[in-house]
Amino acid sequence: MKTVVVIPTYNEAENLPAITAELLTLGMDGLEILIVDDASPDGTGRIADGLAQRYPDTFHVIHRQAKLGLGTAYVHGFTWALENGADLVIQMDADFSHSPTYIPKLLELVRDYDVVVGSRYVGGGQLDERWSVWRWFLSWWANSVWTRLILGVRTKDATAGFKCWRRTALEQIGLERIRSNGYVFQVEMTYVSEKVGLRIVETPIYFEDRRIGQSKMTVPVKFEAAVRVFEIRWRHRHVKPASVAIEAKA
Numbered sequence: 001m002k003t004v005v006v007i008p009t010y011n012e013a014e015n016l017p018a019i020t021a022e023l024l025t026l027g028m029d030g031l032e033i034l035i036v037d038d039a040s041p042d043g044t045g046r047i048a049d050g051l052a053q054r055y056p057d058t059f060h061v062i063h064r065q066a067k068l069g070l071g072t073a074y075v076h077g078f079t080w081a082l083e084n085g086a087d088l089v090i091q092m093d094a095d096f097s098h099s100p101t102y103i104p105k106l107l108e109l110v111r112d113y114d115v116v117v118g119s120r121y122v123g124g125g126q127l128d129e130r131w132s133v134w135r136w137f138l139s140w141w142a143n144s145v146w147t148r149l150i151l152g153v154r155t156k157d158a159t160a161g162f163k164c165w166r167r168t169a170l171e172q173i174g175l176e177r178i179r180s181n182g183y184v185f186q187v188e189m190t191y192v193s194e195k196v197g198l199r200i201v202e203t204p205i206y207f208e209d210r211r212i213g214q215s216k217m218t219v220p221v222k223f224e225a226a227v228r229v230f231e232i233r234w235r236h237r238h239v240k241p242a243s244v245a246i247e248a249k250a
């Protein structure tokens with residue numbers, strides 16, 4: 001099974017060598033890592049090139065000319081992975097919020113499902129305990145109230161960004177119709193996954209805050225994300241609803 005891990009990066013010079021080293025220690029068969037870098041001023045792209053030079057069979061790099069956003073970085077990376085024959089695609093951030101130690105579990109579950117979601121909101125899942133009450137509340141509100149109310153999604157962690165997709169799942173979604181950039185990208189993928197009837201399973205993760213560097217999430221960004229949920233509903237109004245089963249498995 002060819003498995004491509006897609007990692008978007010913007011200023012992750014310190015995190016990238018560490019996260020990729022951890023991925024390599026998993027010793028996965030058929031593992032390839034695609035880094036999608038948006039001309040990071042801190043030189044992340046050069047570090048990625050260095051990895052690709054050292055391990056040409058494992059690392060691949062897409063350089064984009066400017067900071068074009070997380071959503072299009074993932075769509076770009078997923079499209080590349082499909083074109084290059086991936087059977088499975090793992091999406092994860094570079095900042096250690098998505099611990100590579102969960103990957104074996106994701107791979108085990110994807111045998112029986114179309115997409116496995118590393119979830120903070122199923123039993124056993126957890127947010128960083130350093131989160132303030134306000135931040136915790138906003139995340140809970142976005143996942144458990146807002147997306148549920150506006151989109152009717154049933155996945156508990158609708159904004160999750162740590163997932164393992166079967167190739168066929170991404171094909172069914174149709175990446176060309178995913179238009180969100182930034183953080184609502186996750187919501188759009190969740191919504192369309194449910195609408196096309198993918199078999200979705202959520203598995204608990206502990207979501208740790210980034211260790212190094214800055215989060216790009218700000219209050220205006222959160223507000224925009226909340227409004228954009230309506231756009232997602234409108235955009236996919238003609239996608240045929242299908243009955244979906246969302247399960248939780250520890």
Ligand SMILES: Nc1nc2c(ncn2[C@@H]2O[C@H](COP(=O)(O)OP(=O)(O)O)[C@@H](O)[C@H]2O)c(=O)[nH]1
Pocket residue numbers: 007008009010011012036037038067068069070073092093094095097210214215216217
């Ligand atoms: N290529 C690319 N990567 C991005 C962009 N914005 C964020 N990222 C990466 O996407 C991942 C998640 O971003 P992060 O700032 O940690 O988001 P947060 O965890 O929600 O605060 C990290 O690996 C970032 O480096 C972007 O515009 N382009």
Ligand SMILES: [Mg+2]
Pocket residue numbers: 093095097210215
């Ligand atoms: Mg992060």
